[in-house]
Amino acid sequence: MGRITDAVKHLIIINVLFFVATQVYGDQMYQWFSLWFPKNENFAIWQVVSHMFMHGGFMHILFNMYALWAFGSPLERMWGRNKFFFFYFSAGLGAALIHTGVNYYYFNQGLDALVNTGIPKEQIMEIITSGKYSPNWYNIAPKDTIDSFLSAINTPAVGASGAIYGVLVAFGMSYPNSELFLMFIPVPVKAKYFIPVLIGLDLFSGVTGYSIFGNGIAHFAHVGGALFGFLMMWYWKKNQFNSNRWDR
Structure with missing residues (x-):
């Protein structure tokens, strides 16, 4: 592990500042800087980056920042600051992409299920974009489908975990x-x-909905960050993409 490196130190400082601001401003911070589903009225393009600095509680940020220090510092010493920054944010963006893509699947699955019962699509969209839903939906479509549909559009993602x-x-x-x-x-x-076992558990939880780590975890964001991390490492090793190509 050793001493903390520059990029890791600055990332931790920014995360802590965001966390303190969240304790002061509360829901307003979550509304502005969490990653919302693109069809949610709270969505803004900067959230694909800002959500990486938001956390849901003290233990959430504590474990993430510990992991960032413990595993990120050796990589930064090996790569240099700029290459580490590039890798970190690329993995975080990959996590946001996979998470949003999975939410699109659940959203469209639920929307199709309701439309197939005869409810006009425009009526459904008008209801959910106003932050509401119809209890009758649970009587005409599978409960899991409706739960995933509503969660996809109404539940924001926060945290550095994907990166x-x-x-x-x-x-x-x-x-x-x-x-x-x-x-x-x-x-x-x-x-x-x-x-690999840790990533496998996240994939299992994302697919089955059963989580040994508790509820409210964006498992596919974890899997997405891991996947993009693997692809970058594979590409760099294959092409001998070393730290000498970066301004440290």
Whole structure:
């Protein structure tokens, strides 16, 4: 681990400032800077970046910032500041893309289910864009479909986790035999085993809806950040894309 590096330090400072502001301004911060579904009236284009600095609570930001320091600092020392920044934000944007894409799937699935019952699409959109829904929808369409439909459009995403999952993948590919000491496992686990299992659990939870980590987690954002992290690492290794090509 060692000392904290410059890019990691600045990212942590910005995250903490956003967290403090959220404690002061509350819901207004979530409305402006969380990542909302594009069809939600709260959506703004800057949210694809700003949501990476928003967190839902103290433990959320604590674990994310610890992981950023523990796994990001070795990568920044190896790559340099600019390459690390590029990787971090690319993984975060990838997480936002996958998360939003999955929400589009759930949104369209629910919309189609309601339209197929004879409700005009315009009427459905008018109701949900006003922040409401019809209880009768649960009587005419599957409950899980309606739950996912409403969650997709009304639940914003916050957190640096997507970007950090990309960092985890990069760390595991760069230091596969590093032994990680985890609070809930009494023996050290090598990164090349732990990180794929962690991502697999997120994928399982996203597909099945059953989460061992609790509710309210954007599992597909985690998977998206990990996927984009893997693709960047694969490309860089294949093309010998090293830190000498970057202004440190």
